[in-house]
Amino acid sequence: MAVYTDISEAELIAFLKQYDIGTLLSYKGIAEGVENSNFLMTTDRNSFILTLYEKRVDRCDLPFFLGLMEHLADKSVKCPLPIRRKDGEAIGQLAGRPAAIIEFLEGMWPRNPQASHCREVGRALAQMHSASQDFQLERANALSVGAWRPLWEMSSARAEEVERGMAAEIENDLVELEEGWPVDLPAGVIHADLFPDNVFFLSDRLSGLIDFYFACNDLLAYDVAICLNAWCFEKDGSFNITKGMALFDGYISVRPLDDAELEAMPLLARGAALRFFLTRLYDWLTVSNDAKVVKKNPVEYLKYLRFHRRIGNVGEYGYRGVE
Amino acid sequence: MAVYTDISEAELIAFLKQYDIGTLLSYKGIAEGVENSNFLMTTDRNSFILTLYEKRVDRCDLPFFLGLMEHLADKSVKCPLPIRRKDGEAIGQLAGRPAAIIEFLEGMWPRNPQASHCREVGRALAQMHSASQDFQLERANALSVGAWRPLWEMSSARAEEVERGMAAEIENDLVELEEGWPVDLPAGVIHADLFPDNVFFLSDRLSGLIDFYFACNDLLAYDVAICLNAWCFEKDGSFNITKGMALFDGYISVRPLDDAELEAMPLLARGAALRFFLTRLYDWLTVSNDAKVVKKNPVEYLKYLRFHRRIGNVGEYGYRGVE
Numbered sequence: 001m002a003v004y005t006d007i008s009e010a011e012l013i014a015f016l017k018q019y020d021i022g023t024l025l026s027y028k029g030i031a032e033g034v035e036n037s038n039f040l041m042t043t044d045r046n047s048f049i050l051t052l053y054e055k056r057v058d059r060c061d062l063p064f065f066l067g068l069m070e071h072l073a074d075k076s077v078k079c080p081l082p083i084r085r086k087d088g089e090a091i092g093q094l095a096g097r098p099a100a101i102i103e104f105l106e107g108m109w110p111r112n113p114q115a116s117h118c119r120e121v122g123r124a125l126a127q128m129h130s131a132s133q134d135f136q137l138e139r140a141n142a143l144s145v146g147a148w149r150p151l152w153e154m155s156s157a158r159a160e161e162v163e164r165g166m167a168a169e170i171e172n173d174l175v176e177l178e179e180g181w182p183v184d185l186p187a188g189v190i191h192a193d194l195f196p197d198n199v200f201f202l203s204d205r206l207s208g209l210i211d212f213y214f215a216c217n218d219l220l221a222y223d224v225a226i227c228l229n230a231w232c233f234e235k236d237g238s239f240n241i242t243k244g245m246a247l248f249d250g251y252i253s254v255r256p257l258d259d260a261e262l263e264a265m266p267l268l269a270r271g272a273a274l275r276f277f278l279t280r281l282y283d284w285l286t287v288s289n290d291a292k293v294v295k296k297n298p299v300e301y302l303k304y305l306r307f308h309r310r311i312g313n314v315g316e317y318g319y320r321g322v323e
Numbered sequence: 324m325a326v327y328t329d330i331s332e333a334e335l336i337a338f339l340k341q342y343d344i345g346t347l348l349s350y351k352g353i354a355e356g357v358e359n360s361n362f363l364m365t366t367d368r369n370s371f372i373l374t375l376y377e378k379r380v381d382r383c384d385l386p387f388f389l390g391l392m393e394h395l396a397d398k399s400v401k402c403p404l405p406i407r408r409k410d411g412e413a414i415g416q417l418a419g420r421p422a423a424i425i426e427f428l429e430g431m432w433p434r435n436p437q438a439s440h441c442r443e444v445g446r447a448l449a450q451m452h453s454a455s456q457d458f459q460l461e462r463a464n465a466l467s468v469g470a471w472r473p474l475w476e477m478s479s480a481r482a483e484e485v486e487r488g489m490a491a492e493i494e495n496d497l498v499e500l501e502e503g504w505p506v507d508l509p510a511g512v513i514h515a516d517l518f519p520d521n522v523f524f525l526s527d528r529l530s531g532l533i534d535f536y537f538a539c540n541d542l543l544a545y546d547v548a549i550c551l552n553a554w555c556f557e558k559d560g561s562f563n564i565t566k567g568m569a570l571f572d573g574y575i576s577v578r579p580l581d582d583a584e585l586e587a588m589p590l591l592a593r594g595a596a597l598r599f600f601l602t603r604l605y606d607w608l609t610v611s612n613d614a615k616v617v618k619k620n621p622v623e624y625l626k627y628l629r630f631h632r633r634i635g636n637v638g639e640y641g642y643r644g645v646e
Contacts, residue, residue, distance in 0.1 A: 006434065007434075008433075008434035008435055009431040009433065009434065009524075010434075010435065012431075024431070025429040025430070025525065026427075026428075026429050026430060026431060026523075027431060028353045028354070028355060028363055029353065029354035029355065030351045030352065030353055030354060030363070031351070031352035031353060031354050032351060032352065040351055040353070040363055042370075042429070047365075104349075105349075106348040106349050106365070107348070107349060108332040108335075108347070108349060108350060110331075110332065111329065111330075111331035111332065111333075112331055112333065200349075201332075202348065
């Protein structure tokens with residue numbers, strides 16, 4: 001839930017003079033997104049999302065994020081199109097912050113994802129991976145394997161406040177992941193945060209992917225591993241292999257996974273679980289309770305991590321290959 | 324900023340089956356309103372506000388609030404119309420809470436109100452007062468003069484945390500207001516919370532009043548006094564008499580104020596300042612910092628209160644009568 005910066009009608013109207021999108025009729029702060037301030041804005045022509053980028057987003061990364069969305073939309077990957085100003089720029093300045101206007105995307109994110117949703121997500125993820133192969137900009141993944149130990153060290157002293165005895169197993173994971181992390185798998189642009197609240201559906205049909213503000217260059221299969229974590233566990237912490245099957249089926253219907261990617265999947269999934277565990281743990285221990293961000297309990301991801309340690313091969317996640 | 328209750332697409336679609344408003348295309352929690360959970364919802368026919376009434380709203384009052392909005396809209400007072408279900412009901416149940424769907428109202432609330440806004444607000448307030456004279460339902464004002472002493476007693480022990488020496492002057496205000504509060508002024512349905520964020524404009528034209536969830540039966544002039552507080556002070560605490568003139572001019576162009584109302588205005592304005600001071604003080608001292616409500620500093624209203632104590636007659640607020 002997030003509106004960090006309010007804006008006045010006068011400054012918004014002045015800002016909109018740079019665009020050719022009609023006359024302002026309303027704007028309301030919306031409670032989605034935890035990094036930025038988002039407004040649902042309507043003009044006499046259409047609806048839009050207005051985003052003010054707050055300090056957690058590096059403004060030097062904005063051309064990558066917005067350029068990627070434009071590149072993907074051009075290639076018919078379902079995602080909202082950034083609106084360019086009359087002068088061709090996609091990024092402006094509003095209330096002292098970088099700001100952009102994005103097409104409004106119809107659809108709802110699934111609060112209770114089903115296997116049918118997982119299949120659609122797998123397909124869309126593979127479409128995104130394929131379509132971004134010729135995207136020219138690059139952005140390193142600031143939260144990949146090399147970042148995990150420093151992140152852990154910022155929380156490790158207090159980690160046992162969350163669960164006693166946890167530190168030793170995390171240290172062990174770090175060693176094994178750092179040593180075993182694959183380097184020569186197919187790489188490209190990954191979404192890196194494709195959780196259910198970033199995927200919109202109209203009935204069972206995927207209407208679009210949103211929130212590309214963690215997108216970066218990394219191993220494509222790692223993005224699949226993130227989705228295994230984000231989509232295939234039930235609320236009780238159990239893994240739903242039917243959803244795993246659907247996710248893989250959807251993905252490989254567009255882009256096959258090679259043997260090395262399949263072999264690496266349990267390690268990648270464990271890495272993905274550790275990555276989200278570590279950022280949640282850090283936020284849990286450091287973000288004050290009066291912040292507008294709803295903190296997510298890191299223990300959920302500790303459970304997933306323990307599950308992945310016991311997985312021997314990708315078939316145990318539901319992968320069945322091409323029929 | 325408030326979304327206390329999230330809802331799933333499945334339960335929302337089931338809820339919408341009771342209405343004839345088209346097929347759901349999107350819904351987003353919005354960061355407006357501090358009492359309830361509000362969603363901006365679009366269907367293939369129109370946009371709507373979906374409100375889930377949280378526990379601070381007594382569900383027995385909902386027929387009054389929603390009936391009033393319908394009554395006013397019928398009489399061409401600019402306010403959003405509640406949408407009735409196919410069975411004629413305006414109030415349903417969603418996620419365990421009373422819920423209603425209200426027409427979406429175009430417009431923006433003024434972050435920096437000008438005198439022109441004050442004139443429009445005065446006119447709309449008088450239209451509301453006139454149009455509700457034949458509204459059949461009644462609701463007592465739970466926050467009128469009789470409620471202030473009990474409210475004060477819940478905060479008085481800690482009030483000096485906010486400003487030392489404050490208690491004695493509040494005690495004195497309470498005595499004077501309780502003794503002098505008028506009883507035989509014209510009464511009717513008042514909005515009771517007509518702050519700038521509850522009034523929408525399209526350029527300089529008022530497009531509607533919203534948030535009738537404090538509306539009640541009380542002295543009409545008291546509603547004017549609330550608006551003097553809410554609209555005519557500058558951010559530095561000074562009173563802008565040009566705005567006061569505009570507010571009164573707008574109001575009396577629709578409904579004249581009689582001599583007794585004019586004479587009572589300084590006392591009513593002082594009472595209104597005390598009423599908002601007391602609820603803000605209570606929230607300031609008791610609402611935890613991790614609540615989703617942004618707490619408003621009560622000191623602002625303490626300044627207003629001190630200003631009103633020194634006002635001798637309604638002319639000092641800008642009242643000039645009919646030209």
